[in-house]
Amino acid sequence: MLKFFVIPGHDRRLIPEGRLSGPMPWVIAIMIFLTVLATAAGLAMTHAMGDVSDELSSRATVQIVEANPGIRGRQAAAAAKQLRTLPIIEEVRLLPSDEIEALIEPWLGGQDLADDIPLPALIDLKLVRVATEAEYQSLRSALRSIAPSARVEPSSGYIAPVISLVRSFQWIAFGLVGLLALATGAAVIISARSALNTHTETIAVVHLLGGTDAQISRLFQRRIALDALLGGLLGLAGGSGIIWLISTQLTALDSGLVQSVGLNWWSWLIIAAIPILGMFLAMVTAKLTVIGALKKIL
Known part of the structure; x- marks a missing residue:
């Protein structure tokens, strides 16, 4: 493979173009960049989608929605106790009220919300595995007698619109x-055709001396492949x-979703x-272009 890029002296005289001399390497560099x-x-x-989805x-x-704070607290404590007995639950965490207020503060302000708005009780669950819809129904049934207003929702549902946008x-x-x-x-293709037009007389002489298409x-293919490789490395370095x-800027942001990117x-x-794939693309394209053009010219 390395011999392919070793251009003999007589080939350089046939196609006297220096490295990075024409627009081709720079165009490839921009494309690769x-x-x-x-x-x-x-x-x-x-x-990011894989990490967030797995998490x-x-x-x-x-969620336990109850206007009376005393009843809400008792129902939340009883629900947490009941959930800890279920085999599918690995970890149960009852969120304190100040943490719930901190979650909704960006939308409703920093005043004492618990006195004005009946905030729901939140219980964070970590499952031993991904649960099915039937298992979520079983969780809801287990809590119905303890907290009739309890809502059990998979956490992935809250971020589903964001995942859909990221997938787009x-x-x-x-x-x-x-x-x-x-x-x-x-x-x-444009570069190969331009090189053919520039070296039409040389190509005719090579044919007269017994050279094949x-x-x-191969002369043009090797030159274009080398230009594409050099341009690709420049584009890779810049990108x-x-x-x-x-x-480095993303790591400074305090966001779990952003930091997972x-x-x-x-x-x-x-x-x-x-750059290697770009070089092979250039080689194949140049070969097809040059052979197709030679069949039409000669």
């Missing part, structure tokens, strides 16, 4: 990767720098492979 950013965004959102799929919330952004990012691949292929296409800058080691492997 954008592809790296789009791929990183799609992979980061995939990672919330095995959690549930119990994920598909947009991967769709952008596909469009950039098409644009890269189009740029390679495959040999001629990786932007990703690092954004990641990150890249693991296999995501970085995929990103690192983008």
Whole structure:
């Protein structure tokens, strides 16, 4: 494979173009730069959705809506005691009133809400596994005699609209990767045809000396592949720098959902492979373009 990029001296004289001399490497660098950013965004959102889904799929919330605070407190304590006896429940946590007020303070203000609004009692449940709808119905039935107004809901339901929005952004990012691949292929086609037009006389001489279409296409294919690799490495370096800058800013935000947006080691492997994939795309596109054009010209 490495021999493919070792350009002999006579080949350099046939196609006298220096590295990074034309627009092709810089166009590829821009395409790879954008592809790296789009791929990183799609992979980061995939990672975030997986972490959030795994965390919330095995959690549930119990709400006890009761206007009388005394009755509400007794029902919440009895419900928590009953839930701890169930085999599907791993952990039960009864949220204190000040923590509930802190949760709704951004929407209703910081005044003493408990005196004005009957806040529900909240019980956070951690399940041993993901529960089915039938098991949630069993939980509701177990609490009905203790707290008739109790509502048992999976925690994943509260964030489902956010997950749906993130999934839409994920598909947009991967769709952008596909469009950039098409644009890269189009740029390679234009570059290959331009090189053919520039070296028409050289190609005719090589044919007269017994050169085949495959040999001629290999000259252009090797040159374009090398340009694509160099441009791809430049784009990878620029994109990786932007990703690092954004990641350092995200880590400073105190948000569980935002902090879950990150890249693991296999995501970085995929990103690192983008210049190689771009090079192979350029090689295949250049070969098909040059051979197709030679059949029409000669």
